[in-house]
Amino acid sequence: MGRRRFIKTISSTLLGIAAPNILKAKSSLGKGEKNPNLEYRTLGRTGLKVTAVSMGVMNCSDPAVLQRAFDLGVNFYDTADCYMHGHNEEMVGKAFEGKRQKVFIQTKVHAHDEKKMMASVEKSLHRLQTDYIDVLVWHGHSTPEEVSDPRLFEFMSKMKKEGKVRFAGFSAHSKMASLLREAAKSNFHDVALVSYNFTHSKALKEAVALAAKSGIGVVAMKTQTGGYKKEKMGGLSPHQAALKYILMDENVSAAIPGVTTIEQIEECTTVMGASFSKGDLSELKQYQSFLQGRICTMCGGCVGECPDGVSYGDLLRFVMYRDGYESDGLVREASEQSMMLRNIERCSGCPSCSIVCRRGVDIQAQIQMAKQILLV
Amino acid sequence: MNRKRLLILILAWIFLLIKVSHGKTPLESLVPKKDLPKAWALIEGPHIYTKKTLFKHINGQAELYFKYGFRESVFAIYQDRKNSKNQIEVDIYDMGNVIQAFGIFSRFRNEDRPGGFGLDSFFDEHSALFYKGKYFVMVYAEESNSDPLRQFCKLISSMISDPSPPPEEIGYFPKSGFKPGSIQYFSEGFLGHQFLEKGFQGTYIEQVEVKAKAEAGSEDKDKAKTERKEFHLFLAIFKNPEDALSGLTIYKDYLTRKGEVSLETPVGFGPHSFRAEDPYQGQVIVVQKGFYLLGVGGFEKEKDAENLLKEFMKNTR
Numbered sequence: 001m002g003r004r005r006f007i008k009t010i011s012s013t014l015l016g017i018a019a020p021n022i023l024k025a026k027s028s029l030g031k032g033e034k035n036p037n038l039e040y041r042t043l044g045r046t047g048l049k050v051t052a053v054s055m056g057v058m059n060c061s062d063p064a065v066l067q068r069a070f071d072l073g074v075n076f077y078d079t080a081d082c083y084m085h086g087h088n089e090e091m092v093g094k095a096f097e098g099k100r101q102k103v104f105i106q107t108k109v110h111a112h113d114e115k116k117m118m119a120s121v122e123k124s125l126h127r128l129q130t131d132y133i134d135v136l137v138w139h140g141h142s143t144p145e146e147v148s149d150p151r152l153f154e155f156m157s158k159m160k161k162e163g164k165v166r167f168a169g170f171s172a173h174s175k176m177a178s179l180l181r182e183a184a185k186s187n188f189h190d191v192a193l194v195s196y197n198f199t200h201s202k203a204l205k206e207a208v209a210l211a212a213k214s215g216i217g218v219v220a221m222k223t224q225t226g227g228y229k230k231e232k233m234g235g236l237s238p239h240q241a242a243l244k245y246i247l248m249d250e251n252v253s254a255a256i257p258g259v260t261t262i263e264q265i266e267e268c269t270t271v272m273g274a275s276f277s278k279g280d281l282s283e284l285k286q287y288q289s290f291l292q293g294r295i296c297t298m299c300g301g302c303v304g305e306c307p308d309g310v311s312y313g314d315l316l317r318f319v320m321y322r323d324g325y326e327s328d329g330l331v332r333e334a335s336e337q338s339m340m341l342r343n344i345e346r347c348s349g350c351p352s353c354s355i356v357c358r359r360g361v362d363i364q365a366q367i368q369m370a371k372q373i374l375l376v
Numbered sequence: 377m378n379r380k381r382l383l384i385l386i387l388a389w390i391f392l393l394i395k396v397s398h399g400k401t402p403l404e405s406l407v408p409k410k411d412l413p414k415a416w417a418l419i420e421g422p423h424i425y426t427k428k429t430l431f432k433h434i435n436g437q438a439e440l441y442f443k444y445g446f447r448e449s450v451f452a453i454y455q456d457r458k459n460s461k462n463q464i465e466v467d468i469y470d471m472g473n474v475i476q477a478f479g480i481f482s483r484f485r486n487e488d489r490p491g492g493f494g495l496d497s498f499f500d501e502h503s504a505l506f507y508k509g510k511y512f513v514m515v516y517a518e519e520s521n522s523d524p525l526r527q528f529c530k531l532i533s534s535m536i537s538d539p540s541p542p543p544e545e546i547g548y549f550p551k552s553g554f555k556p557g558s559i560q561y562f563s564e565g566f567l568g569h570q571f572l573e574k575g576f577q578g579t580y581i582e583q584v585e586v587k588a589k590a591e592a593g594s595e596d597k598d599k600a601k602t603e604r605k606e607f608h609l610f611l612a613i614f615k616n617p618e619d620a621l622s623g624l625t626i627y628k629d630y631l632t633r634k635g636e637v638s639l640e641t642p643v644g645f646g647p648h649s650f651r652a653e654d655p656y657q658g659q660v661i662v663v664q665k666g667f668y669l670l671g672v673g674g675f676e677k678e679k680d681a682e683n684l685l686k687e688f689m690k691n692t693r
Contacts, residue, residue, distance in 0.1 A: 058439075059439055059440060059443075061483075061562050061564070061565045061566075061568065062562075062565065062566075062567055062568035063568075063656075064567060064568035064656035064657060065565075065568040067655075067656045068568065068655075068656060071655075084440065084483060084484060085484045085486075085503075086486075087483065087484065087486055090486060260564070260565045261565040261568055261569055261570045262568045262569055262570075262656075263569065263570045263571075264570075
């Protein structure tokens with residue numbers, strides 16, 4: 001078996017995803033390489049040419065990191081109205097003062113009544129020091145109904161007409177595949193910001209392809225699968241490999257790793273233009289082994305369905321956030337809280353749960369864990 | 377046992393009791409339940425959130441709190457009996473110590489609008505933030521609610537018995553040119569670098585002369601005018617003086633590669649110092665003192681910046 005074929009086979013088997021075309025046997029860029037080979041991709045029907053490695057600004061502490069990212073050529077930045085009480089947007093606005101035409105900014109809005117949504121957009125514009133938002137996404141959709149809600153579509157259309165928003169989309173942490181499939185049916189959304197990483201199922205990969213084919217620019221978040229720290233993984237640092245892996249999917253327009261320091265953005269941007277090597281594969285294999293059965297990685301590969309329609313995926317996400325990120329995810333959603341509590345009560349008391357994880361995660365144990373988390 | 381011994385024993389017992397109970401006030405008890413502002417009632421909570429559950433309350437933001445040593449928090453909602461849509465939400469976070477509480481407070485405050493409660497505060501008609509002891513408190517309302525917001529804050533502040541003073545590092549920052557309310561504490565990635573880890577930063581204002589192009593038709597050519605410009609004093613904290621010295625070397629090496637380091641050691645700052653051009657912070661002078669790296673960055677008036685840094689060094693114990 002040739003080296004290339006060997007890697008392809010191993011990759012398909014271990015990662016559960018076929019990666020035929022972009023996988024290369026060549027070694028990746030050296031760690032010392034600081035000048036990235038910029039790779040631009042088209043963000044769906046928006047036509048924006050965004051850097052394949054872009055930046056999630058959520059936890060960034062110093063404008064210097066944004067300026068370094070800009071100098072490295074990164075041109076697409078994701079923030080939100082609610083991050084740090086709006087200061088995250090302010091930092092983006094300040095860092096790109098005088099450079100606005102050279103960057104694309106994506107921020108978010110929560111579904112409320114129109115007056116509140118308008119106020120939210122106005123505040124974002126003010127904090128970002130700009131007249132327009134390149135991409136405005138609904139924060140954390142979780143149902144197909146939300147994805148195709150004509151009321152929300154009308155609001156975005158209005159914002160576009162007024163020139164305040166260029167393109168619209170939604171973000172999702174769970175049920176990504178079904179939401180992407182729903183979004184692909186209409187032209188409501190120009191962009192979809194979804195959790196997508198090397199642990200995810202073929203179903204999500206296919207949904208990403210379907211969405212991309214329909215003209216939606218797919219932006220991948222949570223590309224590092226929970227962001228375990230090196231010390232927790234015996235020194236393993238699979239972040240570059242995980243990024244490379246997701247960028248092998250040409251239906252992904254950009255990945256937005258969450259970056260907090262200059263060193264991290266330098267590490268991430270070297271991934272652009274780099275091949276996915278045997279060493280990367282080895283790292284991901286180890287990482288996957290580390291994650292195997294440990295936590296739900298939201299791969300979407302659950303077998304079986306809840307007859308009561310409980311959104312158990314959301315419950316599992318909480319466990320991932322606790323164990324993996326020690327919390328990550330987005331949005332403050334007080335309204336979701338009561339639904340979560342109702343779900344966990346129904347779920348944990350159910351004697352006939354039929355959901356099975358293909359990766360060996362004990363779903364029932366995870367739900368009990370979620371119960372402990374939610375009902376402390 | 378004589379009376380004197382008995383008295384000593386009782387006093388020792390009381391002392392122990394105070395010691396043990398100190399800082400162990402149940403967080404829930406800090407949620408006001410009586411003496412509420414007129415016509416206001418508690419309608420939801422208190423809900424307690426731990427490190428395991430905070431994300432379900434504030435989702436991604438939880439990560440920032442964890443960086444600042446979050447222990448647990450409590451959340452409650454109050455309602456105006458006269459107008460059910462008028463609600464106030466209260467979040468009280470136990471951050472473990474006063475430095476972390478100040479740190480998270482400083483990351484949320486963006487301007488100097490003190491409200492007169494806690495050790496320091498921010499106040500507007502929709503929200504109020506303050507920290508006191510190890511607690512960081514957020515009170516917010518969708519409607520304009522200045523008076524009840526202030527009353528809730530004062531009430532909560534009065535219930536917090538943690539006597540910790542503000543972080544002493546705040547007092548090291550010189551007053552001249554200081555922008556009030558600008559000191560921030562970063563628990564990691566200080567100045568955007570992994571190697572600097574944690575530290576305090578304060579903003580200063582200098583008046584700099586800039587050449588402005590004369591208006592069309594004006595006889596004057598280039599006019600000089602003054603402009604307010606911000607620069608920073610910073611203080612990175614290390615575990616010991618050796619680590620601080622090592623931090624100085626790493627920072628200098630970084631700037632040798634990415635910026636431009638002056639060959640001469642700056643006069644008056646001792647051997648453990650350097651002057652450089654940082655690509656993102658501008659002109660910097662950095663000096664090691666004890667556990668700290670002290671510095672000034674982004675300035676234009678060199679002499680003034682040097683004097684400010686010297687005063688900063690003098691203040692730093």
